[in-house]
Amino acid sequence: MSDPAESAAHHNQADDDRNRTGGNDQQSDCMTQFYSTLRAADLPKLDGGLWHPYRRKWATERKHLSLKDVAAAGGWKDVETLLTCYQQPDDETMLAVVSEPRKLREAL
Numbered sequence: 164m165s166d167p168a169e170s171a172a173h174h175n176q177a178d179d180d181r182n183r184t185g186g187n188d189q190q191s192d193c194m195t196q197f198y199s200t201l202r203a204a205d206l207p208k209l210d211g212g213l214w215h216p217y218r219r220k221w222a223t224e225r226k227h228l229s230l231k232d233v234a235a236a237g238g239w240k241d242v243e244t245l246l247t248c249y250q251q252p253d254d255e256t257m258l259a260v261v262s263e264p265r266k267l268r269e270a271l
Contacts, residue, residue, distance in 0.1 A: 215249075222249035226256060 194213060201208055209216035218237065222245055225233045230242045239245045 219249050219251055223251045223253055226250055226253075 197213060198208070209220075211219070222233060222237060225237075230245065234240075234242045234245045237245065237249075239249070
């Protein structure tokens with residue numbers, strides 16, 4: 164992300180976010196640090212929020228694990244929020260759902 168245009172885009176995004184927070188200095192500092200970290204890590208800003216897209220990705224990548232454990236590790240107070248707001252359907256998991264049924268034994 165060494166491209167000056169991309170750096171300016173991140174700077175402008177931080178200004179836009181600062182304006183949305185009403186100029187709250189603590190939130191502004193947090194957003195500025197976040198954008199600096201993105202630039203330093205050479206990561207793009209994802210659509211859909213500031214850090215929520217990264218939390219959604221993190222939660223979705225852990226769908227195969229225990230909901231309670233994922234919620235606790237991710238800082239969610241309840242699994243309902245994790246399920247309704249953060250874990251997203253993805254093509255790989257949906258393909259597994261339709262193509263990998265678990266065979267059940269017939270009842271004797």
